[in-house]
Amino acid sequence: MPPPPTHDQLVADLKNLRERGLTRLRDTRLDALETAVALYRHDGPAPDARPPVEPYRPAAVEELLRQAIVELGGGKLSTAAGFTFGLAAGARDWTVGERRKSAASIYGVSTERFRKHHEQLIVDQTAEAVLRLCMPAAAPRAPRAADVPPSPAVIRLGRVTLDYMPVEMIKGVDAIVSSENVYLEASKIFRNSLSAALRRACAETTGTGEIVDDVVQRGLADWMRDHGRPGLPVAPGTVATTSPGRLRASGVRRIYHAAVAVPVGDGNEYELSPEAVARAVHNTVQLAQRERPPLRSIALPLFGAGRGGLDAAESLSWVWSAVERELDADPSWDMHLIARSPATAQTIIRHFSP
Structure with missing residues (x-):
């Protein structure tokens, strides 16, 4: 199994995904998240060198992100994270600005204040949640989708x-x-x-x-x-x-x-x-x-x-x-x-x- 990605590597990938959105997931190179998927699914190491398109597994990355949001424990943090990454119902094809505006409304703050403070917290905590899910010796995982579907x-x-x-x-x-x-x-x-x-x-x-x-x-x-x-x-x-x-x-x-x-x-x-x-x-x-x-x-x-x-x-x-x-x-x-x-x-x- 490959070593887990670092927190900083995951933060960089999550910021990239936040900007590009789920609809561009297939042609976005996210090596840290790809490694996390391999660990989460226990299906062996990802290749050291991969082209940016075909080996990528968008569905698996999306599944990991949904479980990471479940791992956040509900409440405003989980809800705003769902909008931030386009996982909330209906938000898949929204622009980053539209997603940011909806996430800011969860906290009742302006879009600019959300971007400078709350959004950084969401990315950081989502990276932590991904690490908890893919670490070999992690505590018991959050319930899988078969038990608890993604919210909402x-x-x-x-x-x-x-x-x-x-x-x-x-x-x-x-x-x-x-x-x-x-x-x-x-x-x-x-x-x-x-x-x-x-x-x-x-x-x-x-x-x-x-x-x-x-x-x-x-x-x-x-x-x-x-x-x-x-x-x-x-x-x-x-x-x-x-x-x-x-x-x-x-x-x-x-x-x-x-x-x-x-x-x-x-x-x-x-x-x-x-x-x-x-x-x-x-x-x-x-x-x-x-x-x-x-x-x-x-x-x-x-x-x-x-x-x-x-x-x-x-x-x-x-x-x-x-x-x-x-x-x-x-x-x-x-x-x-x-x-x-x-x-x-x-x-x-x-x-x-x-």
């Missing part, structure tokens, strides 16, 4: 649909549900949580990313004031409604905020209960039925599987138990489960696999 993906799993993607990429779902604490305080906008991602995605911004209307924060404050609860907790399982803001363009009609997390101690940890999750799911369905016209599709997270510290499989058992009751009562509901990370997606896929 929409997968029908019996009575539910899995939306394996960052929440801001979900389209055509009437209502998206966010997991909140019982004070109905949205997560700080810079955090890596579902609540924060929805807050960013709904916010109205200028072309440079400046927020001019924090739609979710404003909506929750209005809801608490209208219900006489400013500064006070609500009952676990309570669900508040806010506008989808910019997500309206993706077909989303409502954001539902389910108060399921009860702060304990100094507030850095939370407790959840299956009863609160069941009430939240039921209350969400009731709210959706009362909309005019009624909502029919709802995307739910695995409550508590993030900062709540709950194991994803346990959270799924709570959520699915509640969802199944609603589907038994009315099979016409179009219920979705949200997964941002490969591990969560794999948990859901395995649960519903025959």
Whole structure:
């Protein structure tokens, strides 16, 4: 087997690929990535000298890059990397400028700021992920495509649909549900949580990313004031409604905020209960039925599987138990489960696999 490429060599190849795009992969010489492919597939060393066209394996390089993005662990970094390298749905033939603009929007920054800072981080971290995948003594690999498909993906799993993607990429779902604490305080906008991602995605911004209307924060404050609860907790399982803001363009009609997390101690940890999750799911369905016209599709997270510290499989058992009751009562509901990370997606896929 050949020695693994260096990090700097991979960075150089990834920058080259970023500029040229996937449609020119066949006639782009990327020796470091070619060597990484050989190690990743354990199929022997690549030739020392290769012409720039025919020996190249575009499909194998693309597979390696997709797995490297899975290895990044989901969230904004993975999503922006998908756009940066043209692996996001529909972005394959985009120019580097179009891909850069979409990736910058994930972070809510200008294209120029993204190019100078975030893009360098993405290339660097993707190179690290490639090294982890092709090192002979690496830790267990990220799940292969047979277990977890590349994100974004929409997968029908019996009575539910899995939306394996960052929440801001979900389209055509009437209502998206966010997991909140019982004070109905949205997560700080810079955090890596579902609540924060929805807050960013709904916010109205200028072309440079400046927020001019924090739609979710404003909506929750209005809801608490209208219900006489400013500064006070609500009952676990309570669900508040806010506008989808910019997500309206993706077909989303409502954001539902389910108060399921009860702060304990100094507030850095939370407790959840299956009863609160069941009430939240039921209350969400009731709210959706009362909309005019009624909502029919709802995307739910695995409550508590993030900062709540709950194991994803346990959270799924709570959520699915509640969802199944609603589907038994009315099979016409179009219920979705949200997964941002490969591990969560794999948990859901395995649960519903025959």
